Amino acid sequence: MIPTDSQDSGNTARTFPMIHLWMLRILVPLRGDREFIDGDQFNSDAVAKAVGLGNWLGPDSEFDSRAVKSELRQLHKNAEQQSGLAQLPAALSDNVGQLAKLAGLNATDSRILEFAVSIHNERLLDDTADFLQFRSSNGIFPALSAILTLPETEIRASLSPQGALARSGLVSIRGWGSASLRHKLALLSDDFAGLVASTTTDPVSLLRGIVAPVGPGQLRLTDYSHIRASLDILLPYLRHAISSKRGGVNIFLHGAPGTGKSQLARTLAGELGCDLFEIANEDADGDPIDGERRLRAFRAAQSFFARKQALMVFDEVEDVFNDGDDDFGSKSTAQARKAWINRILEENSVPTLWLSNSIHCVDPAFIRRFDMVLELPVPPKKQRERILRDNCADLLSSSDISRFAEAEALAPAVVAKASSVVRSIREELGGPDRSAAALERLISNTLEAQGHRRLTLHDPNRLPEIYDPCFIHADLDLAAVASGLVAARSGRLCLYGPPGTGKSAYGRWLAEQLNAPLLVKRASDLMSMWLGSSEKNIAQAFREAQADGAVLLLDEVDSFLQDRRGAQRGWEVSLVNEMLTQMEAFPGVFIASTNLMENLDQAALRRFDLKVKFGFLRADQAWKLLCRHCSELGLAQPQTDLEARIRRLRHLTPGDFAVALRQHRFRRIESAAALVAVLEAECAVKEGARQAMGFL
Numbered sequence: 001m002i003p004t005d006s007q008d009s010g011n012t013a014r015t016f017p018m019i020h021l022w023m024l025r026i027l028v029p030l031r032g033d034r035e036f037i038d039g040d041q042f043n044s045d046a047v048a049k050a051v052g053l054g055n056w057l058g059p060d061s062e063f064d065s066r067a068v069k070s071e072l073r074q075l076h077k078n079a080e081q082q083s084g085l086a087q088l089p090a091a092l093s094d095n096v097g098q099l100a101k102l103a104g105l106n107a108t109d110s111r112i113l114e115f116a117v118s119i120h121n122e123r124l125l126d127d128t129a130d131f132l133q134f135r136s137s138n139g140i141f142p143a144l145s146a147i148l149t150l151p152e153t154e155i156r157a158s159l160s161p162q163g164a165l166a167r168s169g170l171v172s173i174r175g176w177g178s179a180s181l182r183h184k185l186a187l188l189s190d191d192f193a194g195l196v197a198s199t200t201t202d203p204v205s206l207l208r209g210i211v212a213p214v215g216p217g218q219l220r221l222t223d224y225s226h227i228r229a230s231l232d233i234l235l236p237y238l239r240h241a242i243s244s245k246r247g248g249v250n251i252f253l254h255g256a257p258g259t260g261k262s263q264l265a266r267t268l269a270g271e272l273g274c275d276l277f278e279i280a281n282e283d284a285d286g287d288p289i290d291g292e293r294r295l296r297a298f299r300a301a302q303s304f305f306a307r308k309q310a311l312m313v314f315d316e317v318e319d320v321f322n323d324g325d326d327d328f329g330s331k332s333t334a335q336a337r338k339a340w341i342n343r344i345l346e347e348n349s350v351p352t353l354w355l356s357n358s359i360h361c362v363d364p365a366f367i368r369r370f371d372m373v374l375e376l377p378v379p380p381k382k383q384r385e386r387i388l389r390d391n392c393a394d395l396l397s398s399s400d401i402s403r404f405a406e407a408e409a410l411a412p413a414v415v416a417k418a419s420s421v422v423r424s425i426r427e428e429l430g431g432p433d434r435s436a437a438a439l440e441r442l443i444s445n446t447l448e449a450q451g452h453r454r455l456t457l458h459d460p461n462r463l464p465e466i467y468d469p470c471f472i473h474a475d476l477d478l479a480a481v482a483s484g485l486v487a488a489r490s491g492r493l494c495l496y497g498p499p500g501t502g503k504s505a506y507g508r509w510l511a512e513q514l515n516a517p518l519l520v521k522r523a524s525d526l527m528s529m530w531l532g533s534s535e536k537n538i539a540q541a542f543r544e545a546q547a548d549g550a551v552l553l554l555d556e557v558d559s560f561l562q563d564r565r566g567a568q569r570g571w572e573v574s575l576v577n578e579m580l581t582q583m584e585a586f587p588g589v590f591i592a593s594t595n596l597m598e599n600l601d602q603a604a605l606r607r608f609d610l611k612v613k614f615g616f617l618r619a620d621q622a623w624k625l626l627c628r629h630c631s632e633l634g635l636a637q638p639q640t641d642l643e644a645r646i647r648r649l650r651h652l653t654p655g656d657f658a659v660a661l662r663q664h665r666f667r668r669i670e671s672a673a674a675l676v677a678v679l680e681a682e683c684a685v686k687e688g689a690r691q692a693m694g695f696l
Contacts, residue, residue, distance in 0.1 A: 015050050015125075017086040019118055021079045023051055023128040025147050028076040032131035037065050037072075043131070050124045051075060088114055094200040102203045102304045103168040108154045115148060116171045116185040120193035129181040137173050140184050169300030188300055189293075203304070204277075209289075211301040214276040214313065217266030219412070224264060226383055226547040230374050237371070238272055241351045242309055249351035252367065254359045255376030257450070258411030261355045264376060265313045268353070275310040277301060277350075281319065291320040291333035298352075299344060306349040315355040322361035334366060345369045377540065379412065380548030381405050381517045387412050391419045395426070395435050404443065408519075408544075409452035418442040466632055467509060471625045471654055472502040475613045482513045485589055489514070492583060492590045492607060494557070496597035497614030500655020503593035506614075507553040514589065519550040523559035534560075535578040542582040542590075549588065557592035561604040576601050583607050617654070619647040626679075629657055630672045633664065638672035645676050649683045656682040 015023070026032045035043060040063045042048040048057060052075045055061065056068055079086070087093070092114060100110045119125050134140055141159070145152040158165055165171040174186040187193055191209050195201075204213055224231060234251065241249040253261050269276035279298050282288050289297070298314060305312070314320075320341075321334045334341045346369070356362065359373070367373060379387065384405040388396065392415065396404065404410065422429070422439045429435050444454035469478045485491050495503040504520070511518035519541070526537040538560065545552035554560070560579045583590060584607060592608070594600065605611065617625065623646050630637055646652070660669065660678040669675050 015122070016088055017079075017082070018088045019122055019125050020051065021083055021086045022115065022118070022147050023047070023125055024072075024076040024079050025149075026128050026132060027051065028073055029146050030132060030143060032128065033069060033072060035131035036128075037068055040065065044127050047124060047128050050128075088118070089197065091200045092117060092197050095196045095203075095206055098203045099170065099196070099206060099304075102307075103164055103170060104303070104307075105164050105168075105170075106158070108150055108158045109163070109165050111148050111150060112144065112155065112158055112165060113170055115144070116187060117193045117196045119182045119185065120187055121197045126180075126182045132181060133179045134181065134184060135179065137175050137184060140173065140181065143181065164303070167299070168303035169296050189297070207301070207304065209280055209282075210297045211277045211279055211304070211312075214266060214269070214278050216270050217263045218416075219260060219263045219267050221267060221271060223379075223383070223387070223412075224260070224267070224376075226380050227374065227376060230372075234372060234374065235268070235271065238268065238311070238351055242272060242274060242311075245349070246351075247349050248346045248371075250345050250348065250354060250370045251352070252354050252356070252359075252362070252370040252373045253376060254356045254373070256378060256409075256411060257357050258413030259376045259378055260412045261376050262313070262315060263412070265311070265353045265355070269311045272311070273309070275305075275308060276313060277305060277310060278313045278315060281316055289319075292337075294319055295333065295337075295340070295344065298348075302348045302350050308350075310350050312348075312350045312352040313355060314352055317354045317356045318358075318361045321356075321363065321366065335363060338365075341366065342369060377544065377547075378409055380544055380550065381408075381519070382548055384410050387415055391415050392439065395419060395422055395432070395439050397436070400436055400440075404440070404455060407443075407447060407453070407455055408525075409447055409450065410443070414443060414446050418446065466628050467505060468628075469502075469506060469509060471617070471621050471628075472506060473615045473618050473621060474506075475615075476610070478506060478612070481610065481612070482510055485510065486513055490587055490589060492586075492609045493592070494597075494600075494605070494608040494611045495591060495593045495614060496611065497595070498616065498651075498653065499595050500653035500658075501614035501616065502654045503614050504553065504555060505654065507551065507591040507593065510589070510591070511551040511553075514551060516589070517548055517550040518553060519545045519548065520553045520555065522554075523556040527559065532574075534575055538575075538578050539582055542586050545590075546586065546588060551589045551591065552586070553591045553593070555593050556595075558594040558596040558599045561592075561594075561600045576604065580604060580607060616650060617652045622646045622649065622652050625654065625657060626672065626675065629661070629675065633661075633669060633675070635669070635672050635675070638676070642672055642676050645680070649679060651683050651686050652679060 027036055036047065037043075042053070042057070045057055048054060051072065053068060053072065056063055096110050096114050096117070099105065099113070105113065119129060132143060134143070141152050141155050144150070144155045148155070157163055159171065159173055160166065166173075169188050170192075171188075172186050174184050178184075188207075189209050192206075195206050195208060204211070221231065238249070238251075240246065253264065255261055266276060279294055279301060280289060281294065294314075298312075301312060319333075321332055345366070354370070359367070359375070378384075384407075385401055388401045388404055392401065392404075418439055421442060422435055425438075426435045429438055440455055448454050469482075472478060481493075495506065497503060507520075508518055521541045526534055526541060528534045528537060541554070542552065544550070557579075560575055562576065580601075580603065583604075597611075597613075623643050626638055626642070626646055656679050659682055660675055663669070663678060669678065
């Protein structure tokens with residue numbers, strides 16, 4: 001509140017001289033006294049004391065309205081004679097002066113702003129102005145002209161939509177609601193008047209609840225190497241826009257929560273040497289601000305910082321573009337005010353980054369108005385490993401870091417938050433193992449809550465220690481294929497054959513030969529119930545593999561490449577088309593595996609450079625693999641009588657040996673014969689195996 005001395009000194013409750021003068025101008029030249037003086041009494045004793053008529057309030061006074069009005073006119077005359085000395089609180093004058101420089105206000109603009117702030121803060125001035133009622137907004141202009149003794153033409157110009165006050169949002173005319181002067185003069189926010197009238201402070205602090213300065217980021221540009229191609233365009237464009245004062249520069253940045261959008265905005269500002277300001281999404285009390293008020297705040301901030309070397313960030317744009325309710329036919333703030341939004345995107349003077357968790361919240365008609373649309377995906381595995389090392393090197397072992405990095409949905413913010421929690425209580429947890437376990441639990445819980453898989457205890461892409469491609473029965477020399485791909489660094493392979501024959505394992509081994517990371521995607525990772533989402537997931541998988549220089553292994557590819565001649569739904573065709581498009585454009589090594597080769601689309605088959613058939617183990621392979629596993633398990637080497645039993649297993653695969661090893665963890669295998677028995681049991685339950693065994 002504006003400080004006032006409300007103590008009686010004689011018969012006057014003193015106010016600041018300028019406010020006292022404004023009150024008298026409302027009562028005398030504007031004839032507010034007709035409502036103020038009601039017969040033989042005042043309609044407000046507090047106002048009477050404030051203007052100097054307190055002597056008419058005593059119980060012994062004989063109220064004479066004619067004499068009261070005469071004294072009121074004399075008080076006004078005396079105040080006008082001293083008007084050159086009338087002042088406002090120093091803090092108010094100083095703060096308005098700072099805002100005038102920031103927003104480019106002229107002298108008339110500043111006087112109107114001072115009055116608008118005062119009437120929102122000073123109860124006596126507001127009560128006095130209530131004696132004036134305005135049937136329409138037009139009456140405000142002559143009233144302000146009389147109160148501020150400024151030409152009405154200047155008042156109208158200042159409060160016009162093209163004026164600095166309206167453009168900055170500091171003061172605007174409210175055309176609806178109450179007829180009071182205070183209501184008609186709308187300020188930037190509910191807290192703005194109190195801030196401006198308080199102790200002198202820096203201009204940005206006066207805009208609290210509207211816009212806030214943002215500190216430096218914690219990440220570097222190298223942390224965003226997975227979007228390097230986009231940054232190579234964005235950075236020079238922003239640098240040019242800032243140096244040339246180019247208007248209408250807007251960048252739409254979208255990506256899943258926690259992928260580092262806000263941090264990227266900070267990093268860009270630091271790289272460009274700019275101040276960064278964020279449009280507030282909550283007021284000083286922590287209550288959310290609706291979309292329309294945020295847009296007004298944005299418009300105001302654009303005016304305030306037009307002369308600064310700055311960037312602006314508008315986070316959570318869903319508040320504006322997706323705050324409607326389709327079920328009830330309610331439009332979003334942006335849809336209801338399309339012309340206004342378009343004008344904002346065309347005229348903003350400060351380059352702005354608009355941040356969203358999803359591109360789908362924005363009408364395509366608005367999307368085309370952004371200079372750049374940039375997706376920020378979850379970082380690829382190499383980046384995830386580095387982020388984990390930077391945040392968790394004191395909490396995780398190297399092997400744990402590698403295992404955590406396998407989580408394809410692990411965003412930087414999730415790592416930073418979980419590591420901060422664990423580090424704050426590590427002494428209470430006791431020991432590095434318990435800290436690592438706590439970190440794993442926190443990250444897993446967050447991933448699961450976001451709809452992703454939890455962290456796995458074992459790396460699903462790690463090859464067994466005894467892996468050797470010589471134990472794979474294929475119709476091509478797999479070692480020679482690997483040598484060729486190491487030289488070419490590009491190729492499309494289709495691996496087909498029964499389950500367990502080693503297709504996925506070969507893909508993992510091949511990635512090791514190429515010294516490249518492996519990105520494994522399964523049908524469950526990519527298929528979505530939402531129309532069009534599966535295609536987007538497929539495209540994202542190829543982009544992620546290319547960004548990380550990874551070998552892309554797509555398991556169960558028959559789910560995506562079914563013969564289009566048998567398609568019954570449009571999305572089945574579009575799914576195949578998307579897969580073919582991505583395959584052709586992918587520059588690295590792509591491996592597809594399937595158990596159902598006969599179901600693949602014929603056009604898809606032509607896209608593969610090699611089609612490699614994987615079959616059941618040959619008898620000699622089965623015997624050698626049995627001997628290798630016995631050695632690994634510490635068992636005596638198998639006797640020759642077991643070789644005949646192994647040879648009868650026509651449907652034996654490397655996957656069956658893997659099952660036996662898993663059983664060994666909880667149901668120990670004590671001999672080579674016991675191992676063969678497990679393999680026989682596995683083969684016996686396979687389709688067609690029982691009939692084949694019966695002929696022998």
